[in-house]
Amino acid sequence: MNAIGFDNEKYLKLQSENIRRRIAEFGGKLYLEFGGKLFDDHHAARVLPGFQPDSKVRMLLEMREEAEIILVISADDIERNKRRGDLGITYDEDALRLIDAFRGIGLYVGSVCITHFRAQRAAELFQARLESLGIRTYRHYVIPDYPSNVPLIVSEEGFGRNDYIETSRSLIVVTAPGPGSGKMATCLSQLYHEHERGVAAGYAKFETFPIWNLPLKHPVNLAYEAATADLNDVNMIDPYHLEAYGETTVNYNRDVEIFPVLNAMLERIRGRSPYRSPTDMGVNMVGFCIEDDAVCCAASRQEIIRRYYAAACSLRQGMSDGVELHKIELIMNNAGIAVAERPAVAAALNRAEETGEPAMAIQLPDGRIVTGKTTPLLGAASACLLNALKVLGDIAKKTMLISPNIIEPIQHLKVEHLGGHNPRLHTDETLEALSICAVTNPMAELAMEQLSALRGCEAHSSVILSRVDESLFQKLGVNVTCEPRYQVKRLFHK
Numbered sequence: 001m002n003a004i005g006f007d008n009e010k011y012l013k014l015q016s017e018n019i020r021r022r023i024a025e026f027g028g029k030l031y032l033e034f035g036g037k038l039f040d041d042h043h044a045a046r047v048l049p050g051f052q053p054d055s056k057v058r059m060l061l062e063m064r065e066e067a068e069i070i071l072v073i074s075a076d077d078i079e080r081n082k083r084r085g086d087l088g089i090t091y092d093e094d095a096l097r098l099i100d101a102f103r104g105i106g107l108y109v110g111s112v113c114i115t116h117f118r119a120q121r122a123a124e125l126f127q128a129r130l131e132s133l134g135i136r137t138y139r140h141y142v143i144p145d146y147p148s149n150v151p152l153i154v155s156e157e158g159f160g161r162n163d164y165i166e167t168s169r170s171l172i173v174v175t176a177p178g179p180g181s182g183k184m185a186t187c188l189s190q191l192y193h194e195h196e197r198g199v200a201a202g203y204a205k206f207e208t209f210p211i212w213n214l215p216l217k218h219p220v221n222l223a224y225e226a227a228t229a230d231l232n233d234v235n236m237i238d239p240y241h242l243e244a245y246g247e248t249t250v251n252y253n254r255d256v257e258i259f260p261v262l263n264a265m266l267e268r269i270r271g272r273s274p275y276r277s278p279t280d281m282g283v284n285m286v287g288f289c290i291e292d293d294a295v296c297c298a299a300s301r302q303e304i305i306r307r308y309y310a311a312a313c314s315l316r317q318g319m320s321d322g323v324e325l326h327k328i329e330l331i332m333n334n335a336g337i338a339v340a341e342r343p344a345v346a347a348a349l350n351r352a353e354e355t356g357e358p359a360m361a362i363q364l365p366d367g368r369i370v371t372g373k374t375t376p377l378l379g380a381a382s383a384c385l386l387n388a389l390k391v392l393g394d395i396a397k398k399t400m401l402i403s404p405n406i407i408e409p410i411q412h413l414k415v416e417h418l419g420g421h422n423p424r425l426h427t428d429e430t431l432e433a434l435s436i437c438a439v440t441n442p443m444a445e446l447a448m449e450q451l452s453a454l455r456g457c458e459a460h461s462s463v464i465l466s467r468v469d470e471s472l473f474q475k476l477g478v479n480v481t482c483e484p485r486y487q488v489k490r491l492f493h494k
Contacts (some may be wrong), residue, residue, distance in 0.1 A: 005295030007049035028204025068169040075123035100217035115182030138163035219300035241277035309481035316484035344460035352462035360384040382430040392450035
């Protein structure tokens with residue numbers, strides 16, 4: 001499970017070198033549209049074992065003296081209180097979080113650009129808040145018939161109406177809290193203004209996936225397609241690159257569809273476009289750093305299965321319409337992927353059938369599988385977690401890590417004072433109880449020391465986990481999947 005398939009140090013070196021070359025090609029200034037997650041890219045880490053979740057940030061840190069960040073946020077998203085699904089916070093809150101995070105590691109955030117501005121009250125209030133915090137804030141406006149009406153867009157009445165964002169460095173990283181924020185339009189608007197001022201500048205795009213120099217049906221690219229099934233993204237051969245160079249490369253439908261319009265804008269702004277294909281626009285070097293293709297293929301197949309279960313649970317919870325699940329099922333069928341490839345699934349289901357109660361299984365780094373069943377004191381997830389810590393710490397199975405004298409008062413608090421109906425301990429409560437016992441119990445202390453060894457383990461639950469348990473395993477770095485069924489038959493589930 002811990003096999004490495006990706007050379008992260010090579011990636012950091014090649015990626016920064018390639019971006020510097022692109023800056024030089026454009027005369028010393030580059031607007032780089034940065035897609036995906038800058039921080040904590042766990043998808044890339046899962047499908048490319050060896051890729052570090054903070055690799056993109058580390059790459060930028062190697063260029064910190066040259067880099068400046070523009071954070072882009074849509075006024076429409078502010079007005080709608082749009083939220084990040086993974087963090088549960090609104091985009092405007094996430095903008096502030098990202099600014100703090102960038103500053104905290106020494107990267108320079110030059111400004112915030114509010115796009116799609118139409119005098120939305122919430123956007124005006126957010127701008128006032130940013131400016132009161134000393135953050136330079138600019139407005140970009142809605143352009144009628146964008147992106148089809150190129151003559152209007154590239155004119156005084158189009159990009160010309162937008163505020164010109166003052167920048168001071170050679171690499172301008174344009175990023176956002178989420179998709180649809182207007183990153184590309186912000187880059188192109190800036191190119192228009194730079195050209196009007198006689199400043200040489202260029203545009204490029206940094207997207208990790210799909211990986212352009214891997215085959216279309218490579219599992220790594222299929223895993224990206226599964227991850228974005230809810231966005232209607234489809235990997236495809238770049239027809240423009242094939243026609244221009246006779247080389248087969250991979251891109252995705254949105255970039256291919258927008259390329260003729262983007263090219264027309266670049267031609268109108270610069271006199272000629274530097275690009276002959278969407279692939280030309282990219283600077284991604286990930287594909288050159290895969291050292292063991294078999295390891296990455298196996299990891300990607302596992303990711304597709306995880307995405308399948310996530311989509312199935314989303315459908316069961318009424319959070320999707322089933323289209324996402326059907327797309328992932330099609331990917332699995334075409335690639336010959338089955339859930340049986342995930343060993344924890346069969347182990348959890350077999351344990352649940354034996355006991356007649358919810359069960360869970362965790363596959364440890366050495367391949368061993370540990371299960372846990374529902375008991376009067378602990379939920380299946382808590383029981384499985386404790387059993388895994390025992391195995392990792394070579395602690396006898398019958399050893400009692402948490403005294404019932406500790407568990408019972410917690411149950412009393414939950415039911416009698418906090419209005420709970422389920423007395424069993426969730427995983428966070430279990431770890432809190434374990435940490436208390438660790439003060440006087442050396443075996444409990446030894447078990448606590450094993451928590452870091454769970455990172456990267458695979459787990460499966462026979463029922464949908466509570467949000468609390470799901471969050472706890474996420475913090476521990478355990479990749480959890482669930483059967484799309486609830487433990488109890490209710491209409492409302494916490």
